[in-house]
Amino acid sequence: MTGPERGFLLLSSHLGEPARKPLTTAQLRTLADRMAYAEKPEGDRELEERDLRQLGYSRDMAMRILSLLGEEDVLDYYLRKGSVLGCTPITRISEDYPLHLRKRLGLDSPGVLWARGDRSLLAQPMVSLVGSRELREDNWHFAAEAGRQAAQQGYVLVSGNARGADRTAQESCLAAGGKVICVVADELWKQPLRENVLYLSENDYEEGFSAQRALSRNRVIHALGIVTFVAQSSLHSGGTWDGTVKNLQNAWSPVYGFRDGSTAMEELSRMGLELIGTEELADFYGLPRHEENMFDR
Secondary structure (H helix, E strand, O other): OOHHHHHHHHHHOOOOOOOOOOOOHHHHHHHHHHHHOOOOOOOOOOOOHHHHHHOOOOHHHHHHHHHHHOOHHHHHHHHHHHHHOOOEEEEOOOOOOOHHHHHHHHHHOOOEEEEEEOHHHHHOOEEEEEOOOOOOHHHHHHHHHHHHHHHHOOOEEEEOOOOOHHHHHHHHHHHOOOEEEEEOOOOHHHOOOOOOEEEEEEOOOOOOOOHHHHHHHHHHHHHHOOOEEEOOOOOOOHHHHHHHHHHHHHOOOOEEEEOOOOHHHHHHHHHOOEEEOHHHHHOHHHOOOOOOOHHHO
16 A cells, blocks of 8 residues: 555544544545645655645644544554455545546545455446335336346446345346445445445445435445436435435436436436436436536526
């Protein structure tokens, strides 16, 4: 692991210590922006308080950044422990960090993704699927068919491993001989190793579930796929609605939702989501394109 990769880990991860306060994604973005225009320390000199003060940081913030970067022993222990558990880090500057995340999310992409499973899946074409936990029958069939078609058409399926749409699509994809990436919002190390499955999580491999983590990982799911399928959504509430609206606002990926006649799908369609039927999943390349997005007006 390179020095810059270690720096990303030190600045962005709890490293198994809940009391540790790494930089937020916004703070990492600000630091990256400022460092891009800063003069590098001469020779092999390490970053000092005066360097950060020259970038406009207060003394307290400069010392906080230096303190995080100084916890090398904590990082080494966490890496060794993670290796035993089969969890390895992929930083934003690592060679196999997903290109789509860098391009679509920019400096808002996760500073670090922890991986458990087959990392080679990250180099393959992907489609994403999101949806509600309690599915109506027709919506269940849509999610299952999306997973099956992903396998048949040679795409890795990306989802969130939650009950309902996620697991329906994932299991359908695997049953058809496909491959799956699960972006989880709970403890990474507890995920069972399975053939053709890669688990990813932000921040840490030990951190438990929280609503904030579940909402945050949605941008990763939406940004990884060449398209995102929405099997079902509540109106104005829930992670599926929140993530889909943000995708439509930011154009992370084209979004296709099941034409189920619901008010939620109709409203998402007005924002730019393209409504399709289950039969249209048979050809991902032939999917229609929505010509107007209300956020472009």
